[in-house]
Amino acid sequence: MLEEQSFLVSRRFSRSCDRENSWDCMNYRMEKIEIQHGKRLLESNEDDEVGARKLPKQLDAYNSLDLASTTQEVSMIPVDQSGNQRHAGDNSDTSSLIHSIGRDNSISALIRSSRSDYGALASLNKSFRELIRSGELYRLRRQNGVIEHWVYFSCQLLGWEAFDPTSRRWMRLPTMTSDECFMFSDKESLAVGTELLVFGKVFSSLFIFKYSLLTNTWSSGMKMNFPRCLFGSASVGEIAILAGGCDLSGNALSVAELYNSELGTWEALPNMNKTRKMCSAVFMDGKFYVIGGIGGSDSKLLTCGEEYDLQTRIWTEIPNMSPARTRPDGEIGMPVTADAPPLVAVVDNELYAANYAEMEVRKYDKNRRIWETVGRLPERADSMNGWGLAFRACGDRLIVIGGPRAAGEGFIEINAWAPKDGPPQWNLLGRKQCGSFVYNCAVMGC
Numbered sequence: 001m002l003e004e005q006s007f008l009v010s011r012r013f014s015r016s017c018d019r020e021n022s023w024d025c026m027n028y029r030m031e032k033i034e035i036q037h038g039k040r041l042l043e044s045n046e047d048d049e050v051g052a053r054k055l056p057k058q059l060d061a062y063n064s065l066d067l068a069s070t071t072q073e074v075s076m077i078p079v080d081q082s083g084n085q086r087h088a089g090d091n092s093d094t095s096s097l098i099h100s101i102g103r104d105n106s107i108s109a110l111i112r113s114s115r116s117d118y119g120a121l122a123s124l125n126k127s128f129r130e131l132i133r134s135g136e137l138y139r140l141r142r143q144n145g146v147i148e149h150w151v152y153f154s155c156q157l158l159g160w161e162a163f164d165p166t167s168r169r170w171m172r173l174p175t176m177t178s179d180e181c182f183m184f185s186d187k188e189s190l191a192v193g194t195e196l197l198v199f200g201k202v203f204s205s206l207f208i209f210k211y212s213l214l215t216n217t218w219s220s221g222m223k224m225n226f227p228r229c230l231f232g233s234a235s236v237g238e239i240a241i242l243a244g245g246c247d248l249s250g251n252a253l254s255v256a257e258l259y260n261s262e263l264g265t266w267e268a269l270p271n272m273n274k275t276r277k278m279c280s281a282v283f284m285d286g287k288f289y290v291i292g293g294i295g296g297s298d299s300k301l302l303t304c305g306e307e308y309d310l311q312t313r314i315w316t317e318i319p320n321m322s323p324a325r326t327r328p329d330g331e332i333g334m335p336v337t338a339d340a341p342p343l344v345a346v347v348d349n350e351l352y353a354a355n356y357a358e359m360e361v362r363k364y365d366k367n368r369r370i371w372e373t374v375g376r377l378p379e380r381a382d383s384m385n386g387w388g389l390a391f392r393a394c395g396d397r398l399i400v401i402g403g404p405r406a407a408g409e410g411f412i413e414i415n416a417w418a419p420k421d422g423p424p425q426w427n428l429l430g431r432k433q434c435g436s437f438v439y440n441c442a443v444m445g446c
Contacts, residue, residue: 340386403436
């Protein structure tokens with residue numbers, strides 16, 4: 001990917017694609033935050049959009065493709081059988097994609113290009129557009145171990161943004177369309193495959209909105225087997241598991257189900273050993289773990305976790321797997337539900353937790369089944385009993401998204417640390433002026 005350039009098509013350019021179909025050229029709004037010489041630079045004008053670039057310049061996106069497998073001189077402009085050049089963005093359909101190297105080599109090159117360039121590539125012709133929108137490229141990327149992790153988060157009731165940690169680009173998603181009931185309800189979010197799922201409440205029922213990376217649109221109408229909220233969830237590849245949660249009456253549940261984003265199906269799994277809500281979940285060592293939460297009719301705090309083996313379909317309880325609470329139950333009259341679910345994440349099959357009260361990072365020793373402090377959280381990672389702070393795994397890094405709670409300081413920071421590099425040394429990836437309370441956050445790897 002070329003540095004200091006963007007090949008995503010701006011909204012002002014999208015009209016040239018509307019003639020052909022509803023594909024919107026992945027017209028994200030983009031804002032770029034740069035960090036130079038260790039100083040934090042903030043772009044305060046969020047209304048500015050990346051200017052539209054002339055299509056010939058968009059063809060420079062091809063420079064980011066890995067064409068080392070061929071020594072031919074590649075023609076970047078599709079050519080029809082009569083030898084006439086076709087202009088990018090027309091209704092032509094070249095089955096070979098990049099004509100000079102053929103379809104297979106074209107796809108091989110596209111797999112290894114940055115997915116941030118796919119929006120511009122989709123504008124070149126119908127074949128590119130259909131290929132990207134079909135999801136085939138993302139399936140092939142997954143099969144070949146080519147994965148880019150983007151962070152999706154919401155600091156507004158219905159607004160979502162994406163952040164690419166590699167290019168350090170910000171992208172604004174289309175605004176979710178819903179009624180006030182859903183807008184003000186508590187929500188859970190989950191990224192799986194090329195989808196972002198947001199769970200909330202509409203009147204007396206639970207509702208799911210789905211954002212598709214392939215079409216850059218929101219849709220609704222998806223149904224779970226066991227509609228609920230406040231569950232623990234995690235994903236790997238195209239599958240996700242949701243466990244526990246509570247019904248509309250607030251009763252904790254032990255149900256679990258698996259969602260396959262490629263098939264669009266929900267599969268009921270065996271129930272957990274305990275009912276639990278406000279829990280967290282991760283994949284680790286090829287198994288699914290649900291951690292902590294509140295269970296039973298007396299809303300008792302749970303310190304155990306449960307391991308689900310996808311091969312044997314058996315749940316096994318693991319004592320003391322939940323990070324210790326940072327304050328005693330009932331302190332200053334606060335109920336156990338006042339604290340956020342455990343802030344946990346897995347990197348390289350190691351489990352980490354954010355101790356938001358002590359501003360510490362802890363690591364779980366799987367052999368001794370204890371938590372040990374390994375370092376500090378970023379200094380600006382403020383929260384309200386853990387709410388408003390995001391702690392996620394992003395490839396081989398842990399990321400923390402949050403901002404100061406002080407009045408008038410409306411911004412968030414994204415900090416990252418790679419555990420393989422030693423004790424926590426947080427690197428500032430981006431800083432953005434917006435609400436400093438993170439309502440929801442998910443990481444999509446595809």
